[in-house]
Amino acid sequence: MNILANLALRGLATGAVYALVGMGIVVILQTTNVMNFAQGDTGMFVTYLAFFMITTAKVPYSLVLVLTVVAGALIGLIVERFMMRSVRSRSHLSLIMLTLGLSLVFQGLAAFLFNTEPRLFPPLVAGDSIKLGPVVLSRQDIVVLLATIIVFGVLYLFLYRTKQGAAARSISQDEYAARVLGIPTPSIYMLVWAIGSALAGLAALLIVPRFSLEPSFMGLIQVKAFSAIVLGGMDSVFGAAVGGLIIGVVENLVAYQFPAIKDSFMLIVVVIVLLVMPQGLFGKRQQRRF
């Protein structure tokens, strides 16, 4: 029993990683209809900057955290302003491709500038693991879990309690109508990309101490984050968060029994979920009159 609880809770910590990345992707997807395949690598690139700030420039951690988020947001602004804006009306496929291209750019740049050797990223919070009854969690895991909850809360408030959030949701449904009504859509797009990419930076920075820093380190995590979104239903931040946690837990339990098939298993589960309930666990069932 203890083993199971331990596995589940650790799985939750891993799942929080997917949830963090997934929520950033969903925020952008929901408003702009762009599935951002560069989400992970945006985070990866920013994390390199953080790495050098910490190791070379000895900037304090708290400041690095802020700077990383700001750098992420800046990248988001630039990407929106100079890339996505001119092609906004293209097909979903073109938009996917653009972000795939962007992710190649980030990967190539990171490898070119910093080489591909894995680097150890110092943990965010030092200290021994914490025991909660029978369960042992590292401090890092707890930070990630807490961050997931906070990010979820902030995003929820943004989307459902601010007028910018309402505007963002309206754009996702009918961009033309939003413009006709006089909603300043360009600034909403920039805001959403800034928020999404800032989250990419934050997520990558919180995650990286569990792995090692290399140009490809976000690849698999992003695949899992996509799975989380699909599981959760694509159109809700809540779904992405819960989807991520579920995937983390199930994966950890499967890995304990059958370590070899851990990754494939989850992917196949996602496909099955997709086929049985395409709207995901928490997606809105379309119910409109004709």
Place this chain on the structure above:
Amino acid sequence: MLRVDQVVSGYGPIDVLNHVTISLEKGEIVAVLGANGAGKTTLLRTITGLIRVRKGSVTFDDKLLNGLSPAEVVRCGISHVPEGRHIFPDLTVEENLLLAAYTMPRSQQKSRLEAMYTMFSILAERRRQAGGTLSGGEQQMLALARGLMPNPRLMLLDEPSLGLAPKIIGTVFETLVHLRESGVSVLLVEQNAKRSLEVADRAYILVTGRIALEGTAHDLASNDMVKQLYLGGIQ
């Protein structure tokens, strides 16, 4: 009040409007009639800044609108109700309305909201309902209410009768007359020439991007060419 002077605009390489000049005075309903593709919708989009003015000028109360974004044009007191209603289907009626007053301070939004609920009681009943669940007629009411939310002095209406049953069309046109009485000017783009000429003060006929004819609604309604082309000969 509104002056569109020698305006050229269009999409990509094509100029849809060729030196179009129209004007509208305070308290008027002016109709712009014409076939599909004549440039009626383009004209409205150009006025609201959804499309760039290539040549000529658009002025509203002597303020030049050229180059302003739709958001800025709305702030000047012009609202645009697009063809096909464009209700946000998953947002509630109330959210739909509030978004139409995006730049207003909160207190003002509240009072406008109440005003809309008084004017369109069906919307008050459905305020928490998603826009997509309304019937076609109700959606048109919501679209009109959204247009009125920012308290405009001029409203641009694009084909408000499209796809509506004749009976509901009657209600829509009655609303236009009420609007004029309350001091809102209306620029109306319609294919339903007969109905439009009944409520309008003046009208323009747009043919392939040019103003082919203009005059009082009464004169145009009895013009032979208009009768034949747009009123289909039945009277």
Place this chain on the structure above:
Amino acid sequence: MVPSRRRRLTANAALIVLVLMVPLVFRTKPSVIGYLNIAMLYALATQGLNLLMGFGGLVSLGHAAFMAIGGYTAAVLVMSYHVNMFLAVVAGVAGAGLFGLVIGFPSLRLSGFYLAVATMALGSSVADVIKRLAITGGDYGLSNIPSLRLGPWTLASDASRYYFFVVVLTLVFLAVRNFLNSRSGRAVRAVRDSEMTAAAMGINVAAYKLITFIFAACIAGLSGALYAFTISYLHPTNFGLTFSIGLLSMSIIGGLGTIIGPILGALFWVMLPLIIGAKLTYLATVIFGLSIIGSVVFLPKGLSELVTRVQTRLKL
């Protein structure tokens, strides 16, 4: 009309002569021919993807898996079961087609991002499964795969393979073009534009989606099988998500929904790192990324649009 037709004929003839001359020109540098061969195999696989995405409107992020199945099936049959190589290639194509059917099923219910994620998931698990099997050499990969044989002839040299691949590529591309202009091809394109309307016109939407997937998978499978007998080494990680994205990039850079796009995209993909040189190889990745962005933003039909523009300029 007639002069323009004559010009086009002349241009085509010149192109054919040029293509046939390449091995002679690079006689002293056989490695270039080797790379061209790889580019042709990638172009083949990309043509399958192009059929699927450009004409069928079906997204696939697992296309490399078809190549893997084609390659491993053919190689294992030849090496472990001593099957005739031609039959092994046919089996590889059939195996890939069968898996195309499997991956195609999600497309009956899913589209857009959902389909992208589903194909990504299925594609990635193929590499995972190959890694666990003994017969495929598992994590060590499969090496010493014999060279391509064509009846009594062994295509051992790069130049001989070059001519063979030119023929295969031409035949497959012509077949794809003919298919697209036929009743079935129109049905495939109609399904892409609107499933509802296609069905109302009597098109069995599900069947045509599956046909598209199977056809695309077969072409990729052929590419994989030929690849195995050319490189003589297969490893599962070479056919993961990264390479699927690579194939996608080639089709985009070359131009989706055009017949020659895949060739141009694959040539660019294979040749650029060569031109840039080993030291700056990561710069090539950056350039690929920028090219994708550039072609989406400026050339919606990719490199093939450049060709079309030149053609118009020269009045060909």
Place this chain on the structure above:
Amino acid sequence: MLAIENLTVRFGGVVAVKGLNLTVEEGEIHALIGPNGAGKTTVFNAIFQVVPYTGGIQFAGRELRGLPRYRLAEIGVTRTFQNLSIFPSMTVRENILVGAHSKTQSRFVAELLGLSGEPRQRLAETLDFFGLSSLSPTYAAVLPYGTLKTVELARAFISNPKLILLDEPAAGIPTSEKGTLKGVIQRMRDAGTTILLVEHDMELVMDISDSVTVMDFGEKIAEGTPAQISADKRVIEAYLGEEIHAAS
């Protein structure tokens, strides 16, 4: 030809069509009119097995329930769409040929070799019938709305259907071209195709229909000849409004 018995369609809690009975006779133009949301398009969607329904729909004596959607064209039923559904990336010719899908066959190998034949004669006839011959090689994406509406009619007509469902063919067509549209629809009927028509343009409906069914809130409220309908009190009240009554 088409017999709809006690058709009911529900979306969640909303009843879109309630116990509708409707018979379309062979060789007639039968109009289905009513206010927006009355359930007309839903009837089309039920016939095409797009929405679940209860009740019976029989075409030429054959029950349609459970028939795959694509089989309808095969047995002779096609349709057009309310908001125009043309394939923009195809030429006019290709668009219309897609309509012939159900009446032609594919031989895969011949197609790969480029040897499969097209129904050339039928295509030429259809292009001619709708006056589209000169536009045959033009891409649909560059043509005006009105022309595309005609292409859509041609696409539905090339398969020589027994019944065509037309969903608002006059919507978006300028008044000056409505005369042509009327003529085309009548000629389609005269060529032996039965037509079920949903339309808001009363003038068109009254001019060309042989019989009219009026729906309101999912129910049939009247049925008869155009003359009977325009004099029906319930219809005027629910749909036509006072004004047109006075006019006609």
